[in-house]
Amino acid sequence: MRTRRLVVAMPKGGSGKTATATALAWGFHRMGRRVLLIDLDPQGNATAAMGVAPGREYRSLEFLLHPDRAFAPATVMEGLDVVPASTWRSGLDLEVQKVNQLTGPVTLREAIDRVQAAYEYVLVDCAPSLGPVTYNALAAGPILAPVETTRLAVSVVPELDRVVATLRRSVAPAAKVIGYLPTRCVARLSESREALGALEAMEGSRVLRTRVPFATAIARSLAEATSPFSRRYRHSKGPHAYLHVVEEVGALLEEDHG
Ligand SMILES: Nc1ncnc2c1ncn2[C@@H]1O[C@H](COP(=O)(O)OP(=O)(O)OP(=O)(O)O)[C@@H](O)[C@H]1O
Numbered sequence: 001m002r003t004r005r006l007v008v009a010m011p012k013g014g015s016g017k018t019a020t021a022t023a024l025a026w027g028f029h030r031m032g033r034r035v036l037l038i039d040l041d042p043q044g045n046a047t048a049a050m051g052v053a054p055g056r057e058y059r060s061l062e063f064l065l066h067p068d069r070a071f072a073p074a075t076v077m078e079g080l081d082v083v084p085a086s087t088w089r090s091g092l093d094l095e096v097q098k099v100n101q102l103t104g105p106v107t108l109r110e111a112i113d114r115v116q117a118a119y120e121y122v123l124v125d126c127a128p129s130l131g132p133v134t135y136n137a138l139a140a141g142p143i144l145a146p147v148e149t150t151r152l153a154v155s156v157v158p159e160l161d162r163v164v165a166t167l168r169r170s171v172a173p174a175a176k177v178i179g180y181l182p183t184r185c186v187a188r189l190s191e192s193r194e195a196l197g198a199l200e201a202m203e204g205s206r207v208l209r210t211r212v213p214f215a216t217a218i219a220r221s222l223a224e225a226t227s228p229f230s231r232r233y234r235h236s237k238g239p240h241a242y243l244h245v246v247e248e249v250g251a252l253l254e255e256d257h258g
């Protein structure tokens with residue numbers, strides 16, 4: 001089976017990127033797949049949610065600063081690895097920017113090339129920014145954009161689309177968003193319904209069929225570093241929705257031929 005890559009990105013903070021990237025990691029793993037999750041966000045939320053200690057030195061960002069070094073993933077359990085976040089260090093952004101000017105945003109793609117043989121899925125969780133690190137990620141594989149169903153969050157979507165279009169015209173002709181995932185939906189709130197309508201009007205069939213509801217089990221599973229699919233959350237509609245997300249995204253990645 002060839003390695004599928006997926007970059008979970010959305011410049012708006014609190015969109016559900018980490019909830020989605022980690023749910024997909026647990027979800028593909030429970031299907032018996034070998035999974036690598038790369039945490040590119042210096043906040044280290046995905047790293048913590050997988051129960052891994054954050055990197056004291058460069059970890060996930062090492063690919064930019066030391067392109068000759070291979071990733072050193074931590075193992076959560078057999079078949080489930082995490083490249084921990086590089087915790088924030090002053091001046092890091094500037095350094096990364098300098099490196100990017102020299103190499104262009106293709107280095108993450110190459111860093112993944114070097115480790116991908118060991119995995120069936122390589123997932124990337126991005127920070128809420130459109131800085132040089134995120135540019136690199138957007139050029140590294142198909143993109144899934146979780147969008148919180150508020151009008152403010154939906155209004156940020158065109159910004160992501162613009163950056164992806166720019167990458168496509170320049171260094172990454174294959175860059176594309178394969179799906180927009182509505183998250184934290186509250187059907188009884190008109191704000192949530194209107195935001196969903198606006199997203200569907202904008203992105204049409206690229207909006208996933210699954211709507212992830214607002215569900216405390218999701219927040220709890222992240223905080224407790226447990227799989228949202230563990231037995232204790234079996235009655236929650238949040239993890240249930242994420243099972244559908246795993247299915248839908250799995251199918252989209254099968255259909256995607258670059
Ligand atoms: N479906 C959900 N229902 C309830 N709470 C959620 C849901 N998804 C995520 N959360 C919670 O909302 C907050 C933001 O979610 P998450 O960290 O996944 O977003 P993010 O896009 O990764 O944020 P950031 O941009 O800061 O990286 C977290 O506290 C998380 O536990």
Ligand SMILES: [Mg+2]
Nearest residue numbers: 017018041045
């Ligand atoms: Mg996050």
